[in-house]
Amino acid sequence: MINTDICIIGAGPVGLFAVFETGLLKMRCHLIDALPQVGGQLSEIYPHKPIYDIPGYPTIKAQELIDNQMEQIAPFHPTFTLGERVESLRKLEDDSFVLTSNEGTEINAKAIVIAGGLGSFEPRKPAVIGLEEFEGKGVSYMVKNPEVYRDQRVVLAGGGDSALDWTIFLADIAKEVTLIHRSDSFRGAPDSAEKVFNLASQGRIRLLLQSNLNSVHGNGRINKIGVIDKSKVETFIEADSLIPLFGLSPKLGPIADWGLNIDKSAIEVNTFDYSTNVDGIFAIGDINTYPGKLKLILCGYHEAALMAQSAFKYVYPDQKLSFKYTTVNGITEF
């Protein structure tokens, strides 16, 4: 079990700055993030894009901002759990929290700060009859171990790079591979698209273009899949497995089940201190909402500063907080 004062969910710019603001008040932080590196979307999605609205920087590249923030919080020695997604949260008798990740890591903290940005990226699930019923019974949204599909009749659906790549890969392993795509062309990697067309013309895979996955059937496990073609006729394919690959979409994930008030995928907070409706849990940055909310990094920094003042009373219930300027007191490493 990891023990800390504050557990911050999300290691993006706002989560990192929360380490600084709470660090000034002598609170220790542990951060957990589903991505394998710190920086959130700045490092994952647009590391080389310039940002123009950080005070004091006419322009700064996203990754450079993250690197600077890591340097800024180094004196407070934050600790990290990266590449793991938060799963469940429970409150102990002493009012502290235990957060558990999808890998089983447990973090005990006196307060929780959710700085989760867009949320975590999860497979997009299409509206298909019977799909959810067969999750884990033949339906999976990602390929973890391709050997599972050896000698099986596998149907893939989707037109992105991963649908193409796995179709090519599984053609050598599975007994039968079918790829369903709604369009008659692939905009993704031209090399992979050509390979898929070649496999189809050699009869090594079945390619159903201008077709849509419509229904999933079975008896405890998948046995057939309904496909609608452009003439709107549904035909059925016998199958042992279905892999829908319709990209990733940012979702709140398990956080949505923690009893927090949620409005349109964002967590409602009190702007006094960015606290949620659950005592001891705060939400800052893009993941929260309140009247007048602006999704700006700059606003997240402000929210982190106010949050830290209130989080103090959870970490040091018996101490009085006195506000100090860094220019007067400097930064005390601990």
Place this chain on the structure above:
Amino acid sequence: MENDLINITVEDQEGNVRDLEIPTDISLSLMEVLKASEYDILATCGGMALCATCHVQVLDDFELPEPSDDEADMLDTLHNAQPDSRLSCQIRVTPELEGMRIKIIGAE
């Protein structure tokens, strides 16, 4: 067209159809205009072509600039995309949109 105003027609997820009058001198995306007009669009990613929750269909074969690679890649992954599907966050509001009709698809 007067004072840089254009008219577009919007059908929401429930099938309600409404005309919107939009100024074109404000440098907004169509997604931002739809959100400001209180349509039920999540726009989780804030306009970076990442979440596809601002998915719309552009009706009547209305001519628009081709989607960027980012937008095309995202559209390619969607199960419910049609040939006329676009991400409204990637459509700039310009005078050329005058008379366009769109249907909001939103999140799956």
